[in-house]
Each structure stands twice: as C-alpha cells, then as structure tokens.
Amino acid sequence: GAGVSQSPSNKVTEKGKDVELRCDPISGHTALYWYRQSLGQGLEFLIYFQGNSAPDKSGLPSDRFSAERTGGSVSTLTIQRTQQEDSAVYLCASSLAPGGGTDTQYFGPGTRLTVL
Amino acid sequence: AQRVTQPEKLLSVFKGAPVELKCNYSYSGSPELFWYVQYSRQRLQLLLRHISRESIKGFTADLNKGETSFHLKKPFxxxxxxxxxxxxxxxxxxxxxxxxxxxxxxxxVHP
Structure with missing residues (x-):
C-alpha cells in the first residue's frame, strides 16, 4: 500500500508569505506527527494528532505555526509570515496508534522549505 | 524533562570494523527507546526498538538503565x-x- 505522502516536496517562498504543507498519512493510521529537521539540529517534534485532535501543541515554535487535521486523515501545517529561520525540512509521520513501544512511526519524504 | 544525547555528530569507520553509536538519555520514568535510520535519499525509518530485543541488519541495542544509555552496536x-x-x-x-x-x-563506512 501507499506510504505517507507529503506535498509539495519543495517550497521556496519569500519572507513574510504564508505557506501550507500537506501530509497524507497511511490509511487507517489514527496518529499523525509533524517534525522539523534543521541542519545539525536533529528532529524537532512539533505537534501530534490523535484522530482530529491535537492533545499537545506546545512543540509548535511560535504562534505563526498552526496545524489541523480533518476527517482523521489529511493534515496541513501552516506557517504564517514565514521567516528565514523557518527554512528546514518538515517531516510528517503516522502510526496505527499513539505512543509506547508497540507503535512504529512511518515517515513521509518531507517538504523542504526555503524562505528567502 | 526528557532529553536524548548523541555525542557524536560523525562516526567514520572502515568496513569490517566494529561500530558503536552512542545514545544517552535522561528520563525519570520507564523509557521507550528506539533507533531510526535515514539512508541517503530515503525516508527516515525505524531500525529497532528496545522492547523487541531484536537484531536488525546485524545491529543491536541494549538498554542500560544504570548508565541511562541505549548504544547501537554492530560487530562488523x-x-x-x-x-x-x-x-x-x-x-x-x-x-x-x-x-x-x-x-x-x-x-x-569506508571500503
């Protein structure tokens, strides 16, 4: 079956513009995660969805970042008024159920965001 | 707060040599630990997790609660x-x- 997909694969935008990143999880996966991967910074956890609900949004770097998930499937990560420090690869992952050692996350290919 | 430390940014070895990638953690409860791998031009994927006590592609990792470590090892x-x-x-x-x-x-890993 299809894995996690993300679009666009690459996005170049100008500082101050808004961008929307999309994630299509594996069908049937109830949990969905967003991460940011910056050079030399590893993976930074942003937000997690269980169904359409995000129990903890504290990982979002600022109030310019928001995310939603509808129908328990597709999720969008929106960054408003982008800044150069937002440049990174944004990864999405999904899993059957949240948390614990019984759960495996499956990652998408990522969206490379470049803010000029 | 939980924290995961990988002290080495880069590890360079020759083919056939043993390899150990270090991981230390700080966490007050019972941790669930994983190793993920990302090959060139591929997606990030799970390599192994400590509760499975498995060996994948010759790699093993043992949770040492006393040293709060979960180092990844491969003999060759x-x-x-x-x-x-x-x-x-x-x-x-x-x-x-x-x-x-x-x-x-x-x-x-160099040839």
Whole structure:
C-alpha cells in the first residue's frame, strides 16, 4: 500500500508569505506527527494528532505555526509570515496508534522549505 | 524533562570494523527507546526498538538503565550501513505522545 505522502516536496517562498504543507498519512493510521529537521539540529517534534485532535501543541515554535487535521486523515501545517529561520525540512509521520513501544512511526519524504 | 544525547555528530569507520553509536538519555520514568535510520535519499525509518530485543541488519541495542544509555552496536560494519542514525525516546503522558529525538550521528563506512 501507499506510504505517507507529503506535498509539495519543495517550497521556496519569500519572507513574510504564508505557506501550507500537506501530509497524507497511511490509511487507517489514527496518529499523525509533524517534525522539523534543521541542519545539525536533529528532529524537532512539533505537534501530534490523535484522530482530529491535537492533545499537545506546545512543540509548535511560535504562534505563526498552526496545524489541523480533518476527517482523521489529511493534515496541513501552516506557517504564517514565514521567516528565514523557518527554512528546514518538515517531516510528517503516522502510526496505527499513539505512543509506547508497540507503535512504529512511518515517515513521509518531507517538504523542504526555503524562505528567502 | 526528557532529553536524548548523541555525542557524536560523525562516526567514520572502515568496513569490517566494529561500530558503536552512542545514545544517552535522561528520563525519570520507564523509557521507550528506539533507533531510526535515514539512508541517503530515503525516508527516515525505524531500525529497532528496545522492547523487541531484536537484531536488525546485524545491529543491536541494549538498554542500560544504570548508565541511562541505549548504544547501537554492530560487530562488523558494512558500506551499506552508511547513513544518519537517530536515537529516540517516547513518553506517553496524559494521553499525549511526546517523542524526543537526538541530533543524529552520521555513520560513514569506508571500503
């Protein structure tokens, strides 16, 4: 079956513009995660969805970042008024159920965001 | 707060040599620990997790609670092992899943 997909694969935008990143999880996966991967910074956890609900949004770097998930499937990560420090690869992952050692996350290919 | 430390950004070895990628964690509860791997131009994927006590592609990792470590080891490295390796810890708290990844170690295996 299809894995996690993300679009666009690459996005170049100008500082101050808004961008929307999309994630299509594996069908049937109830949990969905967003991460940011910056050079030399590893993976930074942003937000997690269980169904359409995000129990903890504290990982979002600022109030310019928001995310939603509808129908328990597709999720969008929106960054408003982008800044150069937002440049990174944004990864999405999904899993059957949240948390614990019984759960495996499956990652998408990522969206490379470049803010000029 | 939980934290995962991978002290080496880069580890370079020759084919056939043993390899150990270090991971230390700080966490007050019982940790769930994982190793993820990202090969060149491929997606990040799970390599192994401590509760499975499995060996994948010749790699093993043992949880040492006394030293709060979860080092990844392989006795004889192969060129195809060259990749970025991330140690991760997950904690389920109040119904929320909070994962923490280390900064990663780039492993290069020379022929």
């Amino acid at each position: 490295a192969q060129e195809e092992d060259s990749a970025m390796y991330y140690c991760a810890l997950s904690e389920v708290k109040g119904g929320s899943y909070i994962p923490t990844f280390g900064r990663g170690t780039s492993l290069i």
